[in-house]
Amino acid sequence: MRLSDYPVVFTTDSNYFFSCDAKTIRIISVETGQVVRILSASVEEGGHSNTVTCVMLNPKNSLQLYSASLDGTIKLWDFNDAILLRTFEIGTPITNMAMHESFPNDVYLVVTKKSTKRFHKKQYKKSGGLVAKENSILVRYSLKSSRKRIVRLLSSRSCTGLVISSDGEYLVMTGRYKLHVIHIAAGDGIEQGAVSEHDEARLRTYLTPDRITALAFHPTEGCIATGDERGRITLWYCFGKNVDRPVTTSMHWHAHKVADLAFTSDGNYLLSGGEESVLVIWQLSTGHKQFLPRLGSEIKHITVSPDDAFYAMGHQDNSVNVIRAVDLKIKTNIQGLKFSHTDHVSNPLSTGLVIEPRNGHVVLNGLPGTLQFYDPIKDQHIMELEVFPRNKVSRTNEKEIVPPRVMHVAFSNDKAARWMATVDGRDDKETTPELYIKFWEYDDDSHTYVLNTRVDSPHTKEITSCIFNPRQGNHPPMVVTTSLDGTFKVWELTHQGEARRGVEAERAWSCRSTGFYRDMVPRAAGFASDGSLLAVAYGQIITLWNPYLNTLQGVLTQPPENRPIHHLTFLKNSPFLIAATSDHLYSWNLLTCSVWWSYQLKVDRLVPSQTSSNFVVTCSDRAQGSVPQHRILVFKPMDPKPVQIETIEKKARAITFMPDASATARDAVEPILIMNHGFAFEVLGGRSVEELKAEAEQAAEKARAVALEAESKKSLMSDIFGKAAVADAAAAKEKKEKKQQQDTAASRGMVSKKHMVRNPLFDAPSHVMAPVSSLFEAFMGQLLTQGKSAKEESKARKKALKQQKQEQVQQQTGAQGNTAETAIDIDMDDDAVEIVGVKEGGDDAIPSSLSKIFSARLSL
Numbered sequence: 046m047r048l049s050d051y052p053v054v055f056t057t058d059s060n061y062f063f064s065c066d067a068k069t070i071r072i073i074s075v076e077t078g079q080v081v082r083i084l085s086a087s088v089e090e091g092g093h094s095n096t097v098t099c100v101m102l103n104p105k106n107s108l109q110l111y112s113a114s115l116d117g118t119i120k121l122w123d124f125n126d127a128i129l130l131r132t133f134e135i136g137t138p139i140t141n142m143a144m145h146e147s148f149p150n151d152v153y154l155v156v157t158k159k160s161t162k163r164f165h166k167k168q169y170k171k172s173g174g175l176v177a178k179e180n181s182i183l184v185r186y187s188l189k190s191s192r193k194r195i196v197r198l199l200s201s202r203s204c205t206g207l208v209i210s211s212d213g214e215y216l217v218m219t220g221r222y223k224l225h226v227i228h229i230a231a232g233d234g235i236e237q238g239a240v241s242e243h244d245e246a247r248l249r250t251y252l253t254p255d256r257i258t259a260l261a262f263h264p265t266e267g268c269i270a271t272g273d274e275r276g277r278i279t280l281w282y283c284f285g286k287n288v289d290r291p292v293t294t295s296m297h298w299h300a301h302k303v304a305d306l307a308f309t310s311d312g313n314y315l316l317s318g319g320e321e322s323v324l325v326i327w328q329l330s331t332g333h334k335q336f337l338p339r340l341g342s343e344i345k346h347i348t349v350s351p352d353d354a355f356y357a358m359g360h361q362d363n364s365v366n367v368i369r370a371v372d373l374k375i376k377t378n379i380q381g382l383k384f385s386h387t388d389h390v391s392n393p394l395s396t397g398l399v400i401e402p403r404n405g406h407v408v409l410n411g412l413p414g415t416l417q418f419y420d421p422i423k424d425q426h427i428m429e430l431e432v433f434p435r436n437k438v439s440r441t442n443e444k445e446i447v448p449p450r451v452m453h454v455a456f457s458n459d460k461a462a463r464w465m466a467t468v469d470g471r472d473d474k475e476t477t478p479e480l481y482i483k484f485w486e487y488d489d490d491s492h493t494y495v496l497n498t499r500v501d502s503p504h505t506k507e508i509t510s511c512i513f514n515p516r517q518g519n520h521p522p523m524v525v526t527t528s529l530d531g532t533f534k535v536w537e538l539t540h541q542g543e544a545r546r547g548v549e550a551e552r553a554w555s556c557r558s559t560g561f562y563r564d565m566v567p568r569a570a571g572f573a574s575d576g577s578l579l580a581v582a583y584g585q586i587i588t589l590w591n592p593y594l595n596t597l598q599g600v601l602t603q604p605p606e607n608r609p610i611h612h613l614t615f616l617k618n619s620p621f622l623i624a625a626t627s628d629h630l631y632s633w634n635l636l637t638c639s640v641w642w643s644y645q646l647k648v649d650r651l652v653p654s655q656t657s658s659n660f661v662v663t664c665s666d667r668a669q670g671s672v673p674q675h676r677i678l679v680f681k682p683m684d685p686k687p688v689q690i691e692t693i694e695k696k697a698r699a700i701t702f703m704p705d706a707s708a709t710a711r712d713a714v715e716p717i718l719i720m721n722h723g724f725a726f727e728v729l730g731g732r733s734v735e736e737l738k739a740e741a742e743q744a745a746e747k748a749r750a751v752a753l754e755a756e757s758k759k760s761l762m763s764d765i766f767g768k769a770a771v772a773d774a775a776a777a778k779e780k781k782e783k784k785q786q787q788d789t790a791a792s793r794g795m796v797s798k799k800h801m802v803r804n805p806l807f808d809a810p811s812h813v814m815a816p817v818s819s820l821f822e823a824f825m826g827q828l829l830t831q832g833k834s835a836k837e838e839s840k841a842r843k844k845a846l847k848q849q850k851q852e853q854v855q856q857q858t859g860a861q862g863n864t865a866e867t868a869i870d871i872d873m874d875d876d877a878v879e880i881v882g883v884k885e886g887g888d889d890a891i892p893s894s895l896s897k898i899f900s901a902r903l904s905l
Contacts, residue, residue, distance in 0.1 A: 046071070046381035046424055047724075049359030052305070052346040054100050057107045059350040062357055063124075064365065064379075065097040067723065070112055072124060075355060075367055078377040084122050085112065091129040093118065098139060104146035111152075113139040119152065119186075135186065135195070141204060147213035147230075152186045155204045155218070183207070183218055183225075199225060199248065206260025210267070215284075217269055219257040224271060225250050226284050249284065251291065261306035261315070270315060272303025278317060278327075298325055298334060307347040307356075316356060318344030324358065324368070337373050340366065342412070361386055362412055380426035382419060383411040385724030395452045398701040398718060400655065403462035403487070405704045407718065407726075413448030414469065421703075421718055421726040430494055432483065433469045447473035453508060457522055458515035458655075463487055464538075465494050466524050468508045480504065482511070482526060482536075484554045498554040500536075504528035510569050514576045514592060523592060524554070525579060527567035533581050534559050535592060558595040562588050569613035571622070578635075580622055582610035587624060587633070601633060603640065612651035619658040621682035625651050630662065632682050642685040646678075654702045658682055659714060663697055677729065679714050689714050691729045695722035703728065 051065040061081065064071045069092070070084040085092030095116035103109035103121065109130065110122045115138040121131040141155035157179045181204035185196045201220030209216050214230040228247040259272035269281040276299030284291035301320040308315055315327040324337040324344065343361035350357070355376065356368040363381040368374070384394060392413045399408045401418065406427050411417035414433030419426055433449035449471040457464040465485040472478040482503040485494035506529035514523035524536040537557040540550040565583035572579055572592070579592040585608060587601040603624075612625040621641065622633040625648040634641040646664050653660040661679045675696050679689035697719040705715045717729040 047363060047385060048365050048379060048381045049345055049361070049363050049386070050096075051098055052359065053348050053357050053365060054102065055348065055350045055355070055357070057102070057351055059352045059354055062348070062350075062367075063100050063110065065100060065112075066381075067096055067725065068093050068114075070097055070100060070110070070122075073365075073379060075377060078367075078379050082124065082127055084110070084124060084127055085120070086127075091120070091132065093120065095138070099142045101142060101144060104144055104149045111142070111144070113142045113154065115139065117156075119154075133186070133188065137182075140181065141207040143207050143209045143216065145209045145213040150188045152188065153198075153207065153209070153216055154184050154186055155181050155207050156184060158182055179203075181220055198227065201225065205257055208260055208262045210262050211264045215262075215267075217260065217262060219260045219271065221256055222253050223250050224253060224257065224269070224281070226269075249288070251281070251284070253279070259303045259306045259317070261308055263312050264308055264310055265312040270306050270308070272299075272306050272317060272319075274302040276300055276303060276319065278303060278306070278315075280329075296327060296332070304343065304345050305347045307349050309349055309353050310351065311353070316347050316349065318347055318358060322360075324356070324373075335373075337368065382426075382724060382726075383415075383417050383429075384409060387412060391448060392450050394699055394720075395450065396454045397650070397652075398699040398720065399454050399456065400701060400704060401462055402456055402458065402655070402704075407701070408454055408456075409699070409720075410451055413450055416451055416454060416467070421728070424726070428493060430485075432467050433471070433481075447471060449479070453511040455511050455513050455524070457513050461487070464497075464513070464522050466511055466513065466536075468511050468526070470507075480508070482508070484524070484536075484538075497552070500554070500556075503534065503556075504530050504532065506530040509567065512570055512572060514572050514579075515574055516576045520576065520593070523557070523576070525570055525572070525581075525592065527570050527581060529566055531564060531566050532559050532561045533567050533570060535595065560590060560595055562586070562597075568609055568611060571614045573615045574617045574619070578615075580613060580615065582613045582624065584609045585626070587613065587622070589635075599638065601638065603631060612648060614651065614653045614660065616653055616658040616660060616682050617655065619682050621658070623651065623653070623660055623682065625662070632680075632685070641683070644685055649696070650700055652701050654715060656702075656704060656715065659688070659702070661700060661702065661717060663700055665696060677717060677719070679717070679730075689730055691717070693719070693721070697721060698724070 046066050048064050048066060048071075053062045053064050055062045060075055061072055062075060064073055068088070069086055071080050072082040072084070073079070074081050085097065088094050093112065093114040093116050095114050097112050097114045100110055100112045103111060108123065108125055110124045112120050112122065114120075117135045117137050117139065119133040119135060119139070119142070120129060121133075122128065123130055135154065135156065137156040137158060139154050139156055143153045144151075159179055180200055180202060182200050183198040183204075185198060187194050187196075199218070201218065201223060204218060204220045206217070206219040209229075212230075214228065216227040216229045218225040218227070226249045253271070253273065255273035255275050255277065257271050258274050259270075261270045262268075263270070267282065267284070269284065271279050271281065273279070276297060278296040278299075280294040280296070282292040282294070299317065299319045299321060303317055304319040306315060306317050313329060315329055317325045317327065320343045322338070322340045322343055324340065324347075326335040326337070327333075328335075340358070340360065341362065342364065344358050345361055346359035348357040349355075354370055356370060358366050358368065360366065362383045363386040364383075365379045366375055367377040369376050384392075387410075392410060394410050396408070396410050396416070400406070401408050404427075406418045407421050408416055408418055411429055414431065414435060416430045416432055417426065418428045418430070432451050435449065449469055451467055451469045453466075453468040455466045456462045463486060465487070467483045467485065468481070469483070470478065470480040480502055482500045483496060484498040486497045487493075488495045503526065508526050508528050510525075510527045512525055514520075514525070516523060521538045523538075525533055526536070527533040535557045536554050538552055539555050541553050543550055560581070562581070562583045565586070567581050567583050569582045570580065576592070578598070579590040581588050581590065585603055585606055587603075587610065588597060589599040589601070590596065591598055601622075608626040608628065610624050610626055612623075614623050615621075616623065620635045622635055624631045624633065625646075628645060628647055630644040630646045630648055630651075632641045632643070633639070646662065647666070649663045649665060651660065651662050659679055659681060661677060663675070663677050666674045666676065675693050677689075677691040677693065677697070677700065678687040680687055699720040701718050703716040703718045714730055719727050719729065721727050
């Protein structure tokens with residue numbers, strides 16, 4: 046999401062606001078911060094084909110929304126039902142738009158037009174003679190077809206603001222050092238808005254000493270507020286068509302340029318913000334200032350809700366903060382992808398897209414010195430981790446401060462992802478370079494990673510790779526780093542000191558061993574899936590090491606020498622090792638120590654799958670005189686033929702596999718996640734985004750249910766001693782109860798289920814079995830006789846045998862009548878359960894007829 050490129054617009058009830066996000070418009074709830082509806086979602090359904098630059102409510106109907114775009118169109122939406130009502134073709138890209146309820150059929154637009162001009166000799170040499178520049182042209186567009194549609198008013202350079210006064214009398218436009226004031230109200234025989242380009246009587250231009258960067262019009266008075274690049278705010282009074290020098294008042298607090306200005310609806314307060322990350326609230330009548338500092342990022346836009354209850358601010362880090370005006374507390378924060386709004390020269394995407402094994406979130410560079418955890422399926426920010434702590438201070442002069450950057454991030458390969466390793470540093474070319482490797486441990490209580498160990502200057506030069514060992518068995522966690530200083534180092538988790546009085550010894554990471562090969566520089570490294578083998582690439586040579594003994598096991602070479610290996614990785618549960626140079630892709634079979642296959646390919650990125658033996662590469666092919674083609678190829682290690690090919694228009698900035706258990710189960714290719722050229726996430730192949738999102742929502746619902754259940758079990762003991770103590774106490778209690786149950790069963794002589802032989806009495810089909818009412822007494826008799834002593838059981842068994850012989854004699858002689866005693870003896874095994882009958886007339890006696898049936902069935 047790109048949320049802060051343009052100002053947001055509130056609905057009339059201040060419950061929702063509209064945010065321009067590339068080609069779409071998101072309707073976001075102020076209360077929850079969730080996206081409730083998306084407008085212009087698809088070009089095929091009538092949406093914009095280019096970036097949406099501005100939106101505003103229809104002056105005639107507050108339930109309709111106008112949107113303008115760089116595709117040269119204006120669209121009218123019914124935002125309640127997300128229905129496109131009408132489209133107006135302008136033909137040129139639109140950057141600003143203004144409307145007023147006094148003339149709802151006229152729209153004032155700022156469009157851009159490229160022009161080529163020649164410059165003097167110095168600029169001629171730099172530019173090659175012709176330079177294309179964009180001019181801002183102010184036009185009036187009529188929504189009615191009866192009149193002339195487009196009327197040109199004036200031309201300027203780099204328009205920074207366009208606004209209409211609350212009474213609809215003046216239209217103000219700013220561009221560089223000029224403030225253009227146009228009288229558009231009716232009068233002097235001229236109809237409403239009928240001003241032309243050369244109408245000097247209605248147009249005044251005022252010059253300023255500094256470049257204008259912000260513009261706002263007072264809602265109740267004839268006052269214009271402008272902010273310049275030096276941080277000064279100027280209030281303009283007494284301007285108009287016959288005024289050459291208006292009255293001005295200056296206010297100054299900002300150290301750098303003023304990014305935006307906004308008045309409250311009553312006009313008593315003026316809000317300003319800029320690079321200092323501080324919201325300044327000016328009380329115009331007294332000059333008193335109120336500050337809201339430490340907002341985290343530079344303020345780009347400010348919007349006040351219609352009821353003055355909220356202030357919405359768009360920040361440089363691609364976030365929107367909604368502030369309550371009463372107490373100046375943050376009500377809602379909506380965060381997009383931070384990397385899309387950073388300086389990509391000083392803060393490149395050096396980490397790539399790394400999947401966190403714990404939750405499947407994507408981890409990548411955020412603001413300088415930070416990591417961002419992001420859910421690409423829900424398009425939602427999860428958390429931010431400050432790897433390089435620093436205070437957010439603005440520069441004291443025009444020289445930019447060199448920010449720190451995170452170069453590598455890796456997670457332990459266990460499912461819990463207990464450990465994380467990061468490499469960060471800073472080099473301003475003036476002071477001593479800083480380089481750190483940090484090891485983080487996941488904290489279950491705070492649900493974030495906590496710093497465990499920091500190593501200063503782990504290598505003397507830049508680190509080229511950082512990987513975890515996918516350990517198996519009882520081996521401690523291990524990390525390997527390679528560096529331009531010609532060495533690779535093995536880091537291992539160790540215990541500091543000894544455990545005392547039940548307190549576990551402190552754990553920390555330390556260097557276990559250091560390795561090197563000749564005087565060559567390692568560029569990449571990789572671990573086998575079982576962690577028993579380490580591969581390190583030195584130029585065009587692959588060295589194989591035992592990571593636990595730090596001994597060289599073998600060397601794999603491939604010509605030529607001037608093409609070093611840039612990418613090296615093992616594949617999961619496979620003996621294959623994949624290596625990539627600038628123009629070749631190799632698949633090594635370590636069982637034969639030979640190249641299984643090779644492919645002539647310009648590999649930009651190579652990423653293995655964490656759940657299968659697949660791997661993906663990105664490449665760019667350029668034929669002579671043609672547009673370069675960017676492809677994404679998925680391979681299996683045994684076959685040089687790709688199993689999946691995707692073609693994209695522009696080069697992908699990063700790529701990875703998304704975890705999908707269903708794809709692994711059916712031996713299919715996992716979905717591929719890419720960051721496209723416009724810094725947006727796309728999912729290629731596999732299941733659709735809707736299916737993945739539905740599955741993620743189901744998992745989140747289960748997690749919420751578990752959390753609610755845990756919250757319901759919360760007690761005073763858990764608040765005092767923590768969750769771990771409560772869990773230990775519950776486990777001890779459960780163990781004690783289980784032992785008591787076992788002791789009780791042993792004392793009663795009860796037979797455990799695993800030693801019981803299934804009773805054949807109930808093996809017959811249901812339609813030939815006796816009624817349940819008859820079986821109930823026999824079953825209860827079995828249970829009640831389990832507690833008898835061995836002596837009583839022996840007597841009962843003898844009586845049963847005697848009774849059984851009598852019944853057999855009676856059956857042979859055909860005698861009829863009732864028997865005095867009945868018994869059933871089922872003795873299939875020494876450990877079997879016995880069912881013993883009692884004398885007739887007792888509570889648990891068995892009818893003689895039922896005994897005959899059972900005896901006959903058992904004899905068969």
